[in-house]
Amino acid sequence: MKRWLQCLRVLFNRQSLSAQWMMASIAFVLVPSMIIMAFYIGDEYQQTRSENFYQLNTTVTVQQQAVEEWVQERNLDLYRLTNSPAAKDVNLANLESLLQVFLKGQQDYQAFVYINKEGLTAIDTSGPTGLDLKDREYFKAAQEGRSFVTGTIIGRSSGKPIIIISAPVFDSNHEFQGAIFGSVSLQRLEWLTKQFNFRDTGELYLFDSNGKLLTRGSTDETSAPRGGASFSSVEELEQWEEYIAEAGGVGRYRNSAGREVYGSYKQIATPGWILVGEIDEYQVFLPFYSKIGY
Numbered sequence: 001m002k003r004w005l006q007c008l009r010v011l012f013n014r015q016s017l018s019a020q021w022m023m024a025s026i027a028f029v030l031v032p033s034m035i036i037m038a039f040y041i042g043d044e045y046q047q048t049r050s051e052n053f054y055q056l057n058t059t060v061t062v063q064q065q066a067v068e069e070w071v072q073e074r075n076l077d078l079y080r081l082t083n084s085p086a087a088k089d090v091n092l093a094n095l096e097s098l099l100q101v102f103l104k105g106q107q108d109y110q111a112f113v114y115i116n117k118e119g120l121t122a123i124d125t126s127g128p129t130g131l132d133l134k135d136r137e138y139f140k141a142a143q144e145g146r147s148f149v150t151g152t153i154i155g156r157s158s159g160k161p162i163i164i165i166s167a168p169v170f171d172s173n174h175e176f177q178g179a180i181f182g183s184v185s186l187q188r189l190e191w192l193t194k195q196f197n198f199r200d201t202g203e204l205y206l207f208d209s210n211g212k213l214l215t216r217g218s219t220d221e222t223s224a225p226r227g228g229a230s231f232s233s234v235e236e237l238e239q240w241e242e243y244i245a246e247a248g249g250v251g252r253y254r255n256s257a258g259r260e261v262y263g264s265y266k267q268i269a270t271p272g273w274i275l276v277g278e279i280d281e282y283q284v285f286l287p288f289y290s291k292i293g294y
Contacts, residue, residue, distance in 0.1 A: 078167035142179035151208025209272035
């Protein structure tokens with residue numbers, strides 16, 4: 001470095017006075033311009049970063065509200081069914097008719113099932129009855145008087161991954177008479193989360209409380225997800241949440257597809273689900289590259 005400075009000093013000393021003045025003038029204009037340009041580029045970088053992070057957080061927040069409203073509406077569906085006269089009187093014929101009619105007017109459910117107080121299915125709009133479900137967590141919750149929303153489970157009658165939304169049934173004397181649940185396909189959740197995708201690579205993923213993936217982003221059900229955070233345990237999920245929180249709400253990481261992304265998340269309070277929004281790193285800074293002509 002010293003040798004370069006010495007060379008420049010020698011070169012400058014050999015110039016005529018007018019040449020020296022010209023070089024000084026150029027330096028006087030060029031150096032401040034470069035400093036201003038550096039500040040401009042840095043400011044544009046930070047502004048682009050902040051705008052995209054804000055959009056990511058806003059999209060995740062809007063989707064969080066949509067999912068929470070959807071869960072609340074489904075819980076209200078079950079409340080209405082379990083508090084109907086047919087359910088309170090345990091009139092199986094009337095209750096089955098009610099469930100069939102309700103199912104036809106809905107797009108969210110695959111089937112409705114009534115489980116009697118012994119834990120056996122007495123009505124199933126999708127198949128045979130007599131299935132023993134008393135070991136299921138949602139039935140145990142019903143025995144305690146609680147409604148319940150599961151994570152991903154495999155339906156015993158369908159053999160397919162579903163989620164269950166359930167509520168207890170009590171008669172007029174407030175005696176426990178079983179539970180009614182509605183099964184929802186994961187494709188319905190896919191549809192719900194696809195309503196708010198953003199930019200070309202922005203994706204939203206829904207995980208249950210155990211870190212299991214409920215939705216697959218923009219891919220169809222026959223192909224592997226194009227990315228998304230991946231959690232092998234509840235502990236790993238909690239560590240990831242801590243990292244995002246410490247990063248100020250948006251963190252950079254390599255997702256399950258090996259893509260460098262920025263991600264944010266929100267809790268879906270009632271079922272304990274996690275909503276994750278991701279966008280590719282290059283997509284975040286694409287507007288910045290365009291502005292500086294890169």
